[in-house]
Amino acid sequence: MVLPIDNPTKSYWIEAAGSRLRNFRSTDELPKEVDVVIVGSGYTGATTAYWLHKYTEKNGQQPKVLMLEARDICGGATGRNGGQLRPHAYSRYPLWSGRFGPDGALALIKHEMAHLPAFKELLDVEVIAEEVCFKLGETFDAAMSDEAWIRLKGAYEAFKKDHGQDGEVIRDCRLIDDPEAAEEFTQMKGCIGAVVHPSGQIWPYKFVHAMLRIVMESGNLNLQANTPATSVSKRDATGWITVQTPRGEVRTKTVMHATNRWASHLLPSFSNLIFAGRATLAAIRAPEGFIKNTGAQHWDSLVNNYNLQLPPPYNTIMVGGAKQVLVHNPRGYLNNDEEDKQFNGVPKFYMSWPASDIVGWQGGDPAELGKPVDEGGVWTGIMSSSVDAFPFVGAVPDHDCHFIAAGYTGHGKRFVKSKDGLKKDTDNVEGMPRVLLSSAHIAPLILDSLGLEYTAPALVASYPPLPEPFHVTKERVESLQKLDAAALLEASVKLSLESAEKPFCNDARVRGVM
16 A cells, blocks of 8 residues: 655645635545546546536536545645746657657647647636646757757757647747757756747645635535545446545546546555655746747756746746756665655755856855755655556446546656657656646536536637546556566666766766765
8 A cells, every 4th residue: 555655845835825624624524435536636636626617617517526645635746847838849749749740749739739729728717827827838858968969959940840830739849959049048057959848837845735625616526625535436236436535435436537647545556556756946036027039958868957937926937857966866766655755965056056057146155945855845745657658547447437647757858769769758747747637537427427417618629639648447457467567667766767868967066966
């Protein structure tokens, strides 16, 4: 049995938000029977609850939903991630087109890109864009080495070659091939080139809490913090599923597994399919509007930093990655759940980052954190990594009325199994531009299983369908269970150690914090 650690490091996102829902329980006692139990209160769980509400609000009968969270509401990956709503507009194209062909790769990219207008439309409808610090703009991939530039520029050119300069998505991307111009745009010292494309940013924790507040106001969501689901039965002959918790049991007609890395806690068949990846971020005080665009620095396919800046009154730079340090001890972040611990040397590394890496930084060295190190200034969190680099979205095979959306493949990079053997799964893949429309796909499946009438909301009418590689099928699960997960892990460890030998992971700054 695997459950989240109950005393994780403190995250700026959570501590600075000060939400009244943090340890919220709608009722003192758990309900005896409900229509839907959602396990997990992060991005996936909250948006599933929201879509269930939106699909049924005009039909007179809405499902009774219970949401169980093992610790604080949204205290997991969503409350600890980078805050970038950053689709892969081009950088995965060579890998994806190699696996699924040019059209298959484009479909995956379009699904991620669709999250930008989808978020804007949803937040405008609910009038919460300012509350959740939402912003659309441009992001950059900054090449900090020749190796990175060859890869980034190559991905851009491959996409353009297959789909044309005026093709969908690629027309909104651009190359900055001049080092001086690239450094000026990215604000990253030593940048030799960059690829720029549309993106967004958001306060993920505030977004989730706003979604939950909206659904609770409808009266159909019972929210329960610090109430882990310890076991979930299969559906019995009478049509009920029993969910056990330390506070008693609940009977439900359907279960939505929104636990990401912890899916195998209740669904053992996913234990060889979804893995942990421990990541780290920091919050750094900065002048208002200092960082102009979200972005990422790249040295090779693994080593990177990524950053954004929050609007007033916060004005804080959120920076994550620190892979120059982490790759020296890959087992410290690959398949590692120790989010109660800081990485050795990483707080000092982050505090040296602005003076070392940002053009025009006038602050001190070390930089001032937004909060003390262990009070939300620097933190760790557990992302998930899927064995084939795609999430599992849909009905759980051999479990009637169980549904899942998990394995979004966060910041940890691994080798993945493709048709022609092991391949490096490069670049960050974030859940932010994948979850919203994935949970919109799940909601009608749940409602169909309940036999409830529903009307698809206008919010989802114009967006692409769920990409084929996301679908969870019995064949996919059984095929992936046969893979040698240990070999994939060892390949990832080897990749990290190879990066650890490169000059950019051994400069004076890195060695000074190790």
